[in-house]
Amino acid sequence: MALDTDTLSQFLDALDRFVKERLIPKEEQIADQDMIPSELVDEIRMMGLFGMSIPEEFGGLGLSMAEEVKAAFVLGQTSPAFRSLVGTNNGIGSQGIIIDGTDAQKDRYLPSLASGEMIASFALTEPDAGSDAGSVRTTARRDGSDFILNGTKRYITNAPRADLFTVFARTNPDEKGAAGVSAFLIEAGTPGLTLGPPDRKMGQKGSHTCDVILDNVRVPAASIIGGPERLNKGFKTAMKVLDRGRLHISAVCVGAAERLIKESLTFATERKQFGAPIADKQLIQAMLADSRAESFAARCMIEETARRKDAGQNVSTDAACCKMYASEMVGRVADRAVQIHGGAGYMAEYSVERFYRDVRLFRIYEGTTQIQQVLIARNMIRDAAA
Helix, strand or coil: CCHHHHHHHHHHHHHHHHHHHHHHHHHHHHHHHHHHHHHHHHHHHHHCCCHHHCCHHHCCCCCCCCHHHHHHHHHHCCHHHHHHHHHHHCCCCCHHHHCCCCCHHHHHHHHHHHHCCCCCCEEEEEECCCCCCHCCCCEEEECEEEEEEEEEEEEEEEEEEEHEEEEEECCCCCCCCCHHEEEEEEEEECEEEEEECCCCCCCCCCCCCCEEEEEEEEEEEEHECHHHHHHHCCCHHHHHHHHHHHHHHHHHHHHHHHHHHHHHHHHHHHHHEEEEEEHHHHHHHHHHHHHHHHHHHHHHHHHHHHHHCCCCCCCCCHHHHHHEEEEHHHHHHHHHHHHHHHHHHHCCCCCHHHHHHHHHHHHHHCCHHHHHHHHHHHHHHHHHHH
């Protein structure tokens, strides 16, 4: 554990109060205005949430995986926009630098990412490359000691406000798969890097995505994560951080499910039909019980897998199981929550209507359910043949 038991408990208690007292009351405003107020972003910075998983030597909290999922359980109980704001700084936007970055890259970026001074964005998806990430078409052509990048990235989280982009581009045009791709660190404001208009999404208002357009963007070879020595090894770096990202998202799904269960239970005990609370009705009880059991199962899966990851075990298959199960689970819980609320669950003034739309994305990003299924089965077959 990175923190002693008392310090971790104090942090989680403070985070729980912050979520309940500051974030949840702002959810409706953020959904209506599609933005997080700057003063709230400052408070999130003060809480240290941008640097939860970044090592202490660079100004972060240095949480272990088991500690990080506990924080994600709490943070997941409010609007996903808050998690999305800090998620890339803690995950794919920083972990690649932590694992494979040069000392100069670590010193340059990690302190600013940990403090929230810089917002990270992970630019992999393209118009024709999503689940098939190996078909990246963005090119990085060598020009002396530099590379010149051209291409378009799509649905890039935090791009409208990002200060640092991790951009995947093909550096070996003769290699059609993932092996010919490198990961570049490119700062906002670099000539040739522009942004498309913010996307209009089904849910997760306050969390912004847009296209990232690269038009003859010139960067030095030193901007490759790990330096020129890691040319054509961008996907190997990405693979190293996937388990942590999947467990983090899984824990957020559990937090959202637990919030939905609380809302459903409160409504069911207060709403009366036929002279009694609807919570007395067995069919309502069945929906509540199913949601509680599934959420608890996901929590146990995630905690166990996080502990084993911290112990140095290979948890790739089980992390994919967690992502698949937890993201599907929270969708079922959200559906039951709307059903328990009846007509009220379809009304915008009830949080379950918003969460119903918000959690739908969890089954898609950072690896769709179907990609997780393929990965799990492929690993099972490989292990059986070993």
